[in-house]
Amino acid sequence: MKDIVFTRRSGWIPNVIREDGQLKLMLGAGADANHDPRTFTFPIEESHLAVIREDLARHLLLWSAVLPLCDAAGTRGELDESAAVALLDPILLAAPAEVDALFQRVRWYEARLIAHGADIDLLERGQVYAAMHAATEQANDKRAQEYHVTRRRAERGVVLGPLDTGILRYTGQYLHGSTIPRRLPDAVDPELLPRVMEVIATAEQACAGMRIGLDPRRGKRGTDKRDWDRMAAAVDAAVRAAHPELVEDAVRTVSFLMCSEAASRARNTPVEDDDDLGGPAGKTALSFTDDKDGEKKWLRDGSRTASAEFWEFVADRYAGNNEVFTIEDEEMGEGIQLHLYADSIARITTVRPGEAGSEPEYRVEYSLVDGIGDYRKLVSAFVSGGCAALEQHGPWMSDHAEFERARRQRNAG
Template sequence: MRDIVFTRASGWIPNVIREDGELKLMLGAGADANHAPRTFTFPIGEAHLAVIREDLARHLLLWSAVIPLCDAAGTRGGLDEDAAVALLDPILLSAPADVDAFFRHIRWDRGQLIAHGADIDLLERGQVCAAMRAATETSNRKRAQEYDANRRRAERGTVLGPLDAALLRYTGQYVHGATVPRRMPDAVDPALLTEVMRVIATAEQACAGMRICRDPRRGKRATDKRDWERMAATVDAAVRRAHPGLVDDAVRTVSFLMCSEAADRSRSAPMEDDEEPAGDRSDFGGGARKTLLSFTDDKGVEKEWRADGPRTATAVFWEFVEDRSAGDNEVFTIEDEKMGEGIQLHFYADSLARITTVREGEGGADPEYRVEYSLVDGIGGYRTLVSAFVRGGCAALDQHGSWIADAAEFERARRRRDAD
């Protein structure tokens, strides 16, 4: 039978229970293999209970020292009760100076104490008892997270100035640098907000007109990595030039914000239309704009596009790719059966083949095709080639890249490109 003998307002601080007549400290820490919280107990005495009841600071210090033992138990192991019991007298019953000395030789959870109001400067000087004079039962996890973030920055030699910190708070990345940034002006000290907005304006001006397009090869929400890198570099250079005193973390958070917002705009918009209005097509090799096309993938799935439909060929094709592209489905074909020509996109090899019917098959003979290959420079290169084919057929591709008819020669060129 288990009865709760003493508990504090915060349910996370260890409770004292009586189990089968024995006093025990009970705490939750870590998780089991199924990600459910683990609970640990170990025996304590009446003298320990008396201190726990009256002295919040000592209670919290004991908790911080037991947590590493719980961590060591992992997802299945048992608590080292002997080690836990050995913490009781030195932490709960010793003089403050002896407690400080004891903590210099054991593992303990600093973040837990900081979350409960410990004085950080005193903790770092090893004066743990004095640091806990302002301890509170309520926990402020954000305070501990910010401490950990600053400690990690210090380990790599980064010290934030007031404006650096304000920019990280504005984007919500002060604690977690991997968090998707957003605009949080209320998180910034009002005295620094004007200066923060000046930096943001510099970034916005630098990337005005730039876009991060979708990359349908990688799914519905993927965007072009090269576009992202190009925008980040542009913003980075402009911000460093206009605000040379900012540390790398602050500059990166601003460029990350600009790129994330641009990528979100692209994801929420319809698939980009790469075609141009009808008009003079002399630049496209004299071919006629397509009126009926068939799209297929490497799994044999087919989609038809007609010019009298509501969408352009490029938009429909890239949506088809977005829906169908996968690690085992990286070859897509666009065919104009009437004109006897088509292109085949090889995403796995960053290459494209254009295929032209030289002679129709007669009397049961197979048709004769001319196949030429070209290397492709990222999703932007694919978009250019697809758009040119839709506007003017295979002839319109002459001006885009170098075309190689010999498959072996092309493979050597591809390997040279990949090696470089």
């Protein structure tokens, strides 16, 4: 039989229950192996209950000191009841100086105290009891998060100025630097917002006209890392030059905002818009293949472009062991082979078709490729005008050994 004897309005603060005639403190902490919350109890006396009822500060101090014991119990272990009981008198019944001394010896969760209004300056000076003079029953977890974020930055040697803070709040990156940045003007002090917008305007001007394309090697919604890096570098350089007082965290979040917005635009742009049809002289029928016997036919029926269909084929089929893709015009006897693992391409033309059982003769020429954007140009050029249209995108090397030397030289550089 379990009866609740005392509880506060905030449900997470430990309750006092009576179970089989015994007073116990009950709290939820951690989770079990199935990710369900765990509940712990340990016995207390009537004298402890009296203090818990009347003194919110001591109640919270006890909670912050018991939580590490709950963590130590893990997903299946038992609470160290003796250690928990040993905290009761020193926290609930002892003089303030003895409370402070105890908190110098045991583990405790400062985040819980900060969330409930603890004076941070006093906590950092070791005056834990006095720090709780303005304790609140309602928690402000954001306050605790901001404290720990500030401390982590300080450990890295980062101290934010008002403009740095404004920029991080504007992008939603003040608390969580790994989240996708957004534009949140209402999160910034109105007096500071015009200065923040000057920085954003500098970034927008720096990347005007730049774009981040899709990279099917990274899936249907994957974007080109090289495009991202180029845009980030341009924004970083411009912002640093115009606003040298900004710390690295602020500069990085601005470039992150510009790049993530450009990447989002790329993901929401129809693939056909990234393609060059090349007019009426373009191909009318093509075959796409990969290194794993995958094949897809494309006919110019007006529904989708060859490039769009091809890159979708790559996105669906690309893998670590499937990185070579071919586009072939069987009627014209020509094609291109993309070596996506090596940033290179081969154009293949039929010199002599096979006759009377003989093997056909092909001319194979190789060229280096500068990332997925270059691949897209080459594919569009081939779709538009075949191998002849690729001539301007050379140089093309028919000697494979010469090509391999050029590729190694590029990679070494």
